[in-house]
Amino acid sequence: MPERPDLEYVVPILARELVGLRVVGAAARKPVVLRCAIAEVRGEIFSVRRQTHAVVFGMGAHDLVILPMLAGRFELASEAAKDPGDTAARFLLSDGRVLRYRDDVQMGKVWWTTPGAAIAGLEVGGVDVLGPEFTRERFRLLAKGRRDQAKVFLKDKSALDAMGNAYADEVLFAAGIHPKRLVSRLSPADLDRLHDSIVAVLRNARETIAARSPPLSEKVRDFLHVRGRKDQPCDRCGTTLRVAGIHGHDAFFCPTCQPDVDGRGFVDWRRVGGGEGG
Numbered sequence: 001m002p003e004r005p006d007l008e009y010v011v012p013i014l015a016r017e018l019v020g021l022r023v024v025g026a027a028a029r030k031p032v033v034l035r036c037a038i039a040e041v042r043g044e045i046f047s048v049r050r051q052t053h054a055v056v057f058g059m060g061a062h063d064l065v066i067l068p069m070l071a072g073r074f075e076l077a078s079e080a081a082k083d084p085g086d087t088a089a090r091f092l093l094s095d096g097r098v099l100r101y102r103d104d105v106q107m108g109k110v111w112w113t114t115p116g117a118a119i120a121g122l123e124v125g126g127v128d129v130l131g132p133e134f135t136r137e138r139f140r141l142l143a144k145g146r147r148d149q150a151k152v153f154l155k156d157k158s159a160l161d162a163m164g165n166a167y168a169d170e171v172l173f174a175a176g177i178h179p180k181r182l183v184s185r186l187s188p189a190d191l192d193r194l195h196d197s198i199v200a201v202l203r204n205a206r207e208t209i210a211a212r213s214p215p216l217s218e219k220v221r222d223f224l225h226v227r228g229r230k231d232q233p234c235d236r237c238g239t240t241l242r243v244a245g246i247h248g249h250d251a252f253f254c255p256t257c258q259p260d261v262d263g264r265g266f267v268d269w270r271r272v273g274g275g276e277g278g
């Protein structure tokens with residue numbers, strides 16, 4: 001799924017290419033992603049920005065909001081080119097090109113809404129983790145009183161803007177913290193390490209993706225240390241990486257580098273038969 005580092009790369013490209021153009025027609029190939037009447041999407045694109053893990057196209061009286069979720073991606077092509085089979089929605093532009101929203105699992109969502117309208121799952125208000133206000137002190141305050149597990153906390157976009165499954169796993173690995181550890185049981189030193197890891201991992205990812213400058217529709221993830229690497233050896237210690245289930249999501253981690261000192265992860269590993277996430 002596109003997460004913050006991916007969108008840090010994609011959004012400026014979309015802004016550069018699209019601001020000043022008009023959407024002159026729109027159609028859906030896979031209507032399941034739609035939360036709006038696609039034919040109504042029309043008008044000039046005045047701005048393109050990121051909101052948590054969504055892309056917001058500012059179009060005056062309306063915003064076109066696209067949340068790519070797990071597998072969504074954007075692509076610009078000439079109108080004449082044949083749409084790939086995973087094209088979910090297409091927006092014809094005034095310069096003769098088409099903006100495609102591709103999504104082969106159709107988990108993304110498309111809204112045509114009034115600016116500032118609340119959208120469930122796109123809560124604003126989290127602290128920008130790549131901004132100057134995200135200090136160790138601010139992070140400790142955010143962590144105070146939390147009763148959830150570390151991974152759940154990191155993914156809470158109303159607190160932190162923003163991490164999803166992949167980068168939450170990478171941050172916890174960098175900090176040496178088990179994904180199921182309770183935030184309330186992390187020491188001040190743990191919290192400082194976690195804060196510093198959020199900044200370092202997301203900055204490094206942003207810089208790595210920028211340096212690779214992939215095509216707009218391509219997601220670069222091959223530099224990640226744990227996400228998607230179940231049963232492979234840990235880059236740091238060689239231990240076989242594992243997966244745990246957390247609230248319906250999975251967490252990839254190294255059981256040696258990220259010790260389960262609270263003892264909370266153990267039961268679930270057994271219950272799920274040695275590592276399958278649920």
Ligand SMILES: [Zn+2]
Nearest residue numbers: 234237254257
């Ligand atoms: Zn390890």
